[in-house]
Amino acid sequence: MELLQIKHPFINSKTFYSMSMGIIAVQTLENNVEYSAGELQTWLSTRSRICSTVLWRRALEGKEAFEVGEFTYKLQPTASGRYLVKKIATMELINPQRKPMSIKRAAKWTVIALGLVGICLTLIILTK
Structure with missing residues (x-):
């Protein structure tokens, strides 16, 4: 073809x-x-x-x-x-005024969120 x-x-x-x-x-x-x-x-x-x-x-x-x-x-x-x-x-x-989040900034917030989840899970496990 x-x-x-x-x-x-x-x-x-x-x-x-x-x-x-x-x-x-x-x-x-x-x-x-x-x-x-x-x-x-x-x-x-x-x-x-x-x-x-x-x-x-x-x-x-x-x-x-x-x-x-x-x-x-x-x-x-x-x-x-x-x-x-x-x-x-x-x-x-x-949102016309909002700029898209950069990959670096998004990755930073993902790491922070996962860190907080890890801390919470650790505290839950330790308190049982």
Whole structure:
């Protein structure tokens, strides 16, 4: 089977890889770009089960946002029958002012929490 590289007109400088069965991979959905329902289903079906849920119909109507990977997407139907993709970083939805916790800081708090659990268990065992 041979893979063909095809430049797609609706995706800015991104490459589709196509086989005889159809499109199999796209790097990312671009923000503020219109896609057809078929293009969205092809991209999302390789990364999520969203297309087979009730949420998908609500997403196509523009009523519901959905999360795939590290982004949350919201679709807006357009007059041309396509969908405008709005891409939002997931952390922005939780709290826009809060910065994500660094790995070092998260590890420090994990060690502290585990240390406290260890101390509590030791005290429980010693008091029995």
